[in-house]
Amino acid sequence: MHKGLIPVVLVLTGFLAVPPPAAVQDLTWQSFKGYDVPYVPTPTEVVDEMLHLAGVKAGDVLYDLGCGDGRIVIAAAKRYGVKAVGIDIDPLRIQESNANAAAAGLTGKVRFIQQDLFETDLRDATVITMYLLTSVNLRLRPKLLADLKPGTRLVSHSFEMGEWRPDKTSLVTTSFGDERDVHFWIVPANVTGRWEWDLAGGDRSIHCVLEAAQEFQDVTAAGKEGDWPLAVGDIRLTGDVLSFRIDTEADGKMVSTLYEGRVAGDRIAGTVRPAGAAKAAAVAWKASRDPRTAVSIAK
Template identity: 55%
Template sequence: MKLLLLAAATLVAGSAVTPPPAPVALAPGQTPDVIYVPTPPAVVEAMLDMVDLRDGDVLYDLGSGDGRIPIAAAKRKQVRAVGIDIDPARIKEANANAKAAGVTGEVSFKQADLFTSDFSDATVVTLYLLDTLNEKLRPKLLAELKPGTRIVSHAFRMGDWEPEKEETIDGRTIYYWTVPPRG
């Protein structure tokens, strides 16, 4: 009887707290489309300045790496920031960095393919991908984001979509676009 009660207590105690899901490993043969290269802090700050980050913004960092852009945004303003990255190691690192920065309530990270992810509630999107990936992503951005959504890319353009602003910081260029009205 004692053994049965102990087993039942263990089962109940174990189900009371559900741990967060562990990042899923990449599928065999699947690799990220870009290698991880961190954005320098001065460029992160310039990107957030360029999009005129405001309280209440919803920022998505596509290809978020170690989470530095969402974390910097959450430390700067009252925003909800989401990082999306396909690499489980980067997600684990980003979550640890958010915890160390004390912003886990404002920042979340998702292991997902950004081409199939829903980020339609974004008011700001940040990118550090490649020209080819930005061009591939552009139709999704224009179709799914609300007009007026601000987009900033570190180092890479979006084909023939001319940026509204361009700035160079420490030899690195950032580009800015606004999703235009539909119609």
């Protein structure tokens, strides 16, 4: 990219949407250093909201991708006592992060790794934080969807993930007087394909089939009970928890049933109960999927 374009690009991408503080005024080609994203630190109030929106809690494993001076990792470890790891490609940032961790009394309690974030093994993460660029988020998206466990929470300062819409967004007013978005996503389980189960119905067992398609966290499905089509509504997928309503006709009356279960690979285990009867006993529900019918959601 032509060096003269860089300040324009930074304005357009949100890094310089308002007059920046002195520390980030000199965002030139030097700031990019040939890496994917320039170094621009997240203001403290935005760090606080990122950790809050991600619901960071004891037992979490947090990775900050492109950790800069380590501020998000240090705040997470200090306030929530979680295992936190910072990844940055720039050795200078790793040096700064280690020095800042030492000053905060966190040596040995946090880890900073000099590495390309595209090559980092993220499989043990439960929370990912990012302040990258939309173009970088989009390149990273297939890896996040393929490698992270369903239910892993992601937060991004300012930048989005294209068609993968955030589950929540909050707006933070900074001490610089500008406003920043913080976006939040939950990694969805892959529920695509053909699911089958049997339900006890009076003196017979009913065979049910659900064919599901999925775009990120949005699921559409069509169902069948024996040869009868079923109306499937209110489908919700939050991490590995899938719920939906099935409407059927029985003895000339419409009957709605609520399903909720946890997805683990090609199995779902949960409960089913009649809708509108909160007190009705839920019965166990188990469904299984033919693995050959599942398609990748990592794109």
